[in-house]
Amino acid sequence: MTASETTKSTTETNGTASGATGRPARRPRTRPATPATTSGPMGDPMADAMVEPFHGGPSEVAVDSAVVAEIEDDALPDDRFSNRELSWLDFNARVLALAEDPRQKLLERAKFLAIFASNLDEFYMVRVAGLKRRRDMGLSVTSADGLTASEQLALISARTRELVERQGRCFVDEVLPALADAGIRIVHWSEVNEADRARLGEYFTARIFPVLTPLAVDPAHPFPYISGLSLSLAIIVRNPETGTERFARVKVPPNVDRFIQVRRGVYDFLPLEELIATHLGQLFPGMDVTEHQAFRVTRNADLEVEEDRDEDLLQALERELARRRFGPPVRLEVTNTTSERVLAWLLAELDVDPADAVEVPGLLDLSSLWQLYGIDKPGLKDAPFVPATNPAFAEGETPKSVFSTLRDGDVLLHHPYESFATTVQRFIEQAAADPRVLAIKQTLYRTSGDSPIVDALISAAEAGKEVVALVELKARFDEQANISWAKALERAGVHVVYGLVGLKTHCKTALVIRQEGKTLQRYCHLATGNYNPKTARIYEDLGLLTADPDIGADLTDLFNVLTGYSRQTEYRNLLVAPQSIRSGIVTRIEREIEHQRAGRGGLVRLKMNSIVDERVIDALYRASRAGVAVDVTVRGICALRAGVPGLSENITVRSIVGRFLEHSRIFYFRNGGQPVEGGGSTEEYWIGSADMMHRNLDRRVEVLVQVKDKGATDRMARLFELLTAPDTRCWTLGPDGWTPSPVDGPGVDIQEELLRGRVARGE
Ligand SMILES: Nc1ncnc2c1ncn2[C@@H]1O[C@H](COP(=O)(O)OP(=O)(O)OP(=O)(O)O)[C@@H](O)[C@H]1O
Known part of the structure; x- marks a missing residue:
């Protein structure tokens, strides 16, 4: 029986022939047995014959052309993609949720605030910068979900404000007080006693003052260059004789600890910008300092190296790195106590759109919390572990x-x-x-x-x-x-x-x-x-x-x-981008559709950092429509919409964020799930470096390798079992967005589980 005949007979026996729309009728999702237990024919009555293992180069997968034509005819709705930028912000919101989670150890919460902050910096330097460039150049290309660059920037700005507010509240209302209870305090100058003030004053004079450069800003002194991600103080000084006010700027040195320990043996820290602000009189003798505020600029940092065969890439890159320092500003962060006047001045001088100014409650640049994470208080951190030797x-x-x-x-x-x-x-x-x-x-x-x-x-x-x-x-x-x-x-x-x-x-x-x-x-x-x-x-x-x-x-x-x-x-056993990863993955998904239609239970399981590629996503939608069970575990961006009736109801999407950065990319295709002569199974497990994104599939050299060793595939099957188990704690994507596992419900922390298993085995 050919594959198309098999398809036909399955359709007929199921009594679910194509309807008036010409689309194949949807089949209920029937989960095949799990890959971990694939030692013999599946419990599927159509699947008891031994099927031929797949032979031939891995990029050539035989898929029935009639089935492919039918799959491609299956029109998909235009609104089937989520916006990748907003989906990335959702990922960072999941990181923020770890900082907000009182079950986390306290310094781990501080660490997640730091990770949230540096992730967002990177997002602005690359993604937001790119969108702004497109908007400013008037490029009319829209995103896969149909939004212009301006529309996306507006949505990003709104969502970022909400997240930054949440981050600030978490820091100010929860983490800071809890740190204080644990003996770690970030203090203001007003809370420092006389003896400590004197010591800090000496420290300032000896170590900080010499490296500071007060820069006046007036018609004779143009606004100085502010490097990306550096912290600065915007200052207004008044001449007491004339009453004239002037603006000035002092850069907070990046090579000094952000938090200055007030006294040895006590974990009281004064933010560096506050130590500088308190001593501004030394920088502007004879002038009155009437206002000072911290601010921070983020610049476009996406490199554009024009590669030319005759040019030395190393030199081109060095030149471009020098240029990156002067990328246009894409974000201005100020504290929420900044006056209208200072804000207006900064916006004008830095040429920043008011929409790109973000007011932050509490301190700017929480990535500095890594410094506090370094404090030797083991009880406030996850237990250290010794990785097991395989x-x-x-x-x-x-x-x-x-x-x-x-x-x-x-x-x-x-x-x-x-x-x-x-x-x-x-x-x-x-x-x-x-x-x-x-x-x-x-x-x-x-x-x-x-x-x-x-x-x-x-x-x-x-x-x-x-x-x-x-x-x-x-x-x-x-x-x-x-x-x-x-x-x-x-x-x-x-x-x-x-x-x-x-x-x-x-x-x-x-x-x-x-x-x-x-x-x-x-x-x-x-x-x-x-x-x-x-x-x-x-x-x-x-x-x-x-x-x-x-x-x-x-x-x-x-x-x-x-x-x-x-x-x-x-290649014999590799899929290599940019030539064969996308097509290799898509044809394998299509092969699962064939298996499903032939009654051999299609199953696709994917784990990766991001999934954005439209052709891979469309293949998964079509697989879902055909009844193939699809399990996706994605740490970051997911442009695929899960659980949408008529589109993706057979697709589950989960996300795990936690102590370890989920980073492996694994691709599983059940491929009939039959044993093959000489041992093993028709199932395919691939691992590699590629996410399902355009940049990975089209613009990089990426490799996926098929793992064939039985012990190794059994282990990956167990990993997928854990990833997809109902009681594994994770975020689940539904038509309306991401939902976490219930906070107080029982649940398995997969990373803990693996840590216990591995460490135990290594003992
Ligand atoms: N536990 C964690 N949870 C969430 N984010 C984290 C965690 N640990 C680190 N990060 C962030 O993840 C970022 C790295 O992720 P990313 O996927 O970009 O890695 P990468 O090394 O660039 O991967 P690749 O080069 O393979 O694509 C780091 O910049 C860090 O801020």
């Missing part, structure tokens, strides 16, 4: 090398529950030290200069190995750091390559070539997270270590694309 790498009596472990089978890693240091880092370090290793090739998107991975690559190059580092200089906001350690790698003899013109190299892959007897064996690591030991302790990510020859050959080909002129687009 059992495959546990030190036995005779410790095995990573290479011999991988010859025994693949290892799936789950960070931060499992240690990065004892697995991935050890893999690269052992490769660097092993005389039989001939070459190491690795992509580096974000890492830190002091990273042991960078050190290992340097020592491998010094030991005469062929070492290639594919460095993505343009990893946003890390550009400056990337330039300096890329230069350090180059100096050590590493071949540093900056990737393909016009595409960011975002994939996270490493390839080690080792001489073993007469053959060259390849060992690979492919991951969802960066080679950054610091973030590996707080970002949730998956990684696959494997000696699979197909994957080794694929990575060899991929590095030839990245470093040379190879134009290969087909």
